[in-house]
Amino acid sequence: MDTCKAAIFTEVEKLEVVDIKKPVPKANEVLVELKTCAICTWEQRVYKGINQVDFPFIGGHEEAGIITAVGSDVDLKLWNIGDRVVVGMLTSCGECENCRIGEEGSCQNFSYENMVGGLDTRGMGGFSQYLAVPVSKLFKIADKLSYEEAALTEPLSCVVHSVELANIQLGESVVVIGAGIMGAFHAILARNKGGRVIVVEPNEQRLDFLKTLGFNELINPNQVNVVEAVLALTDNKGADIILNTVGVSKLAEESIEMSALYGRVVLYSSYHPDTPISVSPNKLHRRMTKLVGTANSNTHDFITAMKLLNEGIVDVKPFISGTYPLVSIVEGIQAALTPETYRIVIAMD
Ligand SMILES: [Zn+2]
Ligand SMILES: [Zn+2]
Incomplete structure (x- = not known):
């Protein structure tokens, strides 16, 4: 079995790095090797038990990475191996009425019980090293933008x-x-x-x-x-x-x-x-x-936020307070919990 690493919440104040089955992309999906995932307040609240979820649970929703494989139906002129991408709104279904009117942030089928990204664990998936992602949830990163900066696309959106x-x-x-x-x-x-x-x-x-x-x-x-x-x-x-x-x-x-x-x-x-x-x-x-x-964001907001970052209109570098390797994600969460930090980014590789 092909495996990769992921950080999984197993109980309140317990976050473990474990081996999981590496996701396999479907025909209209790509495989993204995540390079970074930023720690949002939401994950801090899960860690502290303020946001209640059923364990085991995989957090992380501010992620960026590189396409390493493409499904058979993917249009290679649009998305190809080697493209650097932000993954956004992975938890929206794309089919309910709210998603279809462009309000993916208010998806009617959203549930923290859902599994996304081709993973076997419920949750948003960003703390996994690999995700299988439908092409509608990809946003291209400009060459000059780092993966650390790109991880902040979701909060900016x-x-x-x-x-x-x-x-x-x-x-x-x-x-x-x-x-x-x-x-x-x-x-x-x-x-x-x-x-x-x-x-x-x-x-x-x-x-x-x-x-x-x-x-x-x-x-x-x-x-x-x-x-x-x-x-x-x-x-x-x-x-x-x-x-x-x-x-x-x-x-x-x-x-x-x-x-x-x-x-x-x-x-x-x-x-x-x-x-x-x-x-x-x-x-x-x-x-x-x-x-x-106001809550969350939609595809339109993601495209706008991605432009603001890609074109250098908004500089998020001053907001990256530290980068921690995946093995040290608990230290990363602890740092994120202190009021002195803005965003802590996890380097996923
Ligand atoms: Zn967030
Ligand atoms: Zn939906």
């Missing part, structure tokens, strides 16, 4: 989805709450859209990092009242757009409080715990506020 929903216009004021990697990506894309970006973040180290990226309107919520600070910075009008990347219900309330006339409030993060918020319907009514949620 989720932020693309969020920022597109906010519909930022030139010169609008944009408050980004939180400056973890997702907050920082929001700030970068909002600036690229022509927004005036104000970032709210309590961690001084992160604020200093943002300054190195050229962001100077920074609010530390430990030092000032955030709503008052935003009003002071906007002639008491409030911000046109608030992008909230921190899953604390009180911040969702404050986001609405600080919004301007015709303001748009985007709730990006998931909430743990999911405490209900209190909203003044009259405030929404009078100020014509739009309150929207």
Whole structure:
């Protein structure tokens, strides 16, 4: 039996590197030898037992690699051995109504119980050295982009989805709450859209990092009242757009409080715990506020994120806080859990 290595969650706080059966691509699939897989908050929550899954479970959904074999029906003009690729949305079925309207991130057949990538273990598959991948889930990496950078296509695609929903216009004021990697990506894309970006973040180290990226309107919520600070910075009008990347219900309330006339409030993060918020319907009514949620991304967002990286429009190198070999994935997860790191990448070979 042909085997490869994979890191598998076997219980809470237990992640083991084991030999698994190497997947075999079907006629319309390619075999991808993964080179990198970044560790998302989602995998950190599985490790800690906050996101509950049935074990054994294979995590990893931010992966990049190289095609090493192609199925018999694959059009070799489009995809061939040696192509460097990002694998995206492997867990979407491609056939349900949501997938067919281009909302693969909201696939109706999605379940953490599903097995993907030709693997025998349920889960998203990115922590396996090989995956069998339908060609519709491949995105080509430019020569100049490293596998480490390419692994960040998925998180960037989720932020693309969020920022597109906010519909930022030139010169609008944009408050980004939180400056973890997702907050920082929001700030970068909002600036690229022509927004005036104000970032709210309590961690001084992160604020200093943002300054190195050229962001100077920074609010530390430990030092000032955030709503008052935003009003002071906007002639008491409030911000046109608030992008909230921190899953604390009180911040969702404050986001609405600080919004301007015709303001748009985007709730990006998931909430743990999911405490209900209190909203003044009259405030929404009078100020014509739009309150929207956003989650995941779709093929369109992936193509956009891939372009942003391939063309060097967004530089994610400053966000790669470390690379760990697959055998040291537990150390990698531990590093990812500390607030000082942005993204930890696992080198899969
Ligand atoms: Zn992710
Ligand atoms: Zn689907």
